[in-house]
Amino acid sequence: MPGPGAHLGYCLGTSLGLMHLSDHRFSPAHALIYALNGFFGPDIGSFCEWLAMTSGAGEKAAAVVMRLVHDPLGYAILMGAPLGFAYSRVTWRLVREAPLNFRQCSLLVVAGGISHFFLDNLFEEEGRTPMMRWVISTGWWETDAPVDVAAVLVVGALSCALLGGFAWMYRSSFTGTLLPPHFNTNPTPPTRHAALFLLAVLSLYCLWCIQRTYWSVPRIPAVGEEADLGVLVFLGLFFFLPHSLCIAAMHPRTKPLPSGTVFPDDVL
Template sequence: MPGPGPHLMYAMGSGLCLTSISNGRFSPHHTLFYTINAFFGPDVGSFTEWLGSLFGGSAHAFGSALEDLTHHPLFYILLLGLPLSFLYSRISSYLLHTQLLDSLSRVPLTRMQCFLLISAGSFTHFFLDHLFEENGKTTTYTWILSTGWWQSRAPVNPDAVVVVVFLCACLIGGFFYLNRANASNSIKKKSYQSMLLVMSIACLYCFWCAIQIYWISPRRPAVGEEADLGVLVFLAIYFFLPYGLCIMSMSPKDHDPNLIPL
């Protein structure tokens, strides 16, 4: 499985990119807590299990139980998200007041921002774990591959060609239409509308694939031999969602320094 290096470098590198393109709204405080949770977060149970093994008995049993509960993208957030968000907000305040870590907004992270970063870090952690753990035979990775066609050479069904071409054409055509030069909408609104377009096409694409794989009997290849359903679902949950949460956690452009962190 990925060790400390890949988890830390992937998350911190992503955080630094967000800091650069956001002009500091994704501050070093954001990057720090996002990185900590992307690495150590869901693995806190593994550390506790190892620590409990040194003492044996009930301590080891407690560590094993905690490891089973927290090494999960959702359970980690549900069990530890709230208390850790309080802790990280206090740490952010301390780091800012002692000038150990800079922040463009000059205010500590709120508890909501910390909770979003904890959630993003958890999903980012499993982005690497699901791909590079258990010799590539994790449950998630196995399911992704199962949505492809491996029995023989995949037949090319005319209806699949029509549907896929239509959806891809709608995606490209819609993008051109929403971002045309003479449109009066702001760039932010254009980006928002384009994102809704991508999400809509992705849902329809996944719906088509799911029908071919799970509804029709006997099963048919959805898009040739490609495992598009698994790939799209995986990317949506473990790649795009964490970045979306990071973007939501960014500090506002005009931050009132008198606000109380909540």
């Protein structure tokens, strides 16, 4: 199972990438809060359970804490707000230039807790955790998957939509021209449009897999032998979601002052 080195290495390594790409709007303070919760966060329950066992007191209470906190949703609900408030108070005292507020710290607490389970699900119990067993169960392992024209057409169309739609939205990057006019006048950045587009198409892809895997009687392979439904859900919850929360917790981008701005010193 992953230990301190694995959890800290994963979170701090990710943080270095975010710091570099964001021009340090994701700061070292962000990285430390994210890494602390990615390493020790959900294991608070395990620590309480171990402490109760060694002291011989409160074992049942510690077991309850373990069940509630050592869970992605339970950790987010129970610990997100309290730890977010505590970390924000600490950063206001220690980080003078750009302290983190309650919202930023809460997002990092939740992101770290989810990242903790990203490694736990992959590398605990010889990879046979309930989550990984479900991921594998969305594939087709009984016999060789039969050739299905409907699956080829639907999966092919959705895959082409992903590639073609992405290329169209960023076509200016390939042609060297300006962004499309509606992007220039819309305050929403193109990246957000692209993210919503990808989410919509991948949701249709997952819906297709659900229909074939769970609603069809008898069951029909959704994408040949592949477990695409489980893989997409797993990556969405445990990889893309925590990194999106980290991005949402970044300091806002500083905007240049408009030309002609007059400061008090300029008036004197």
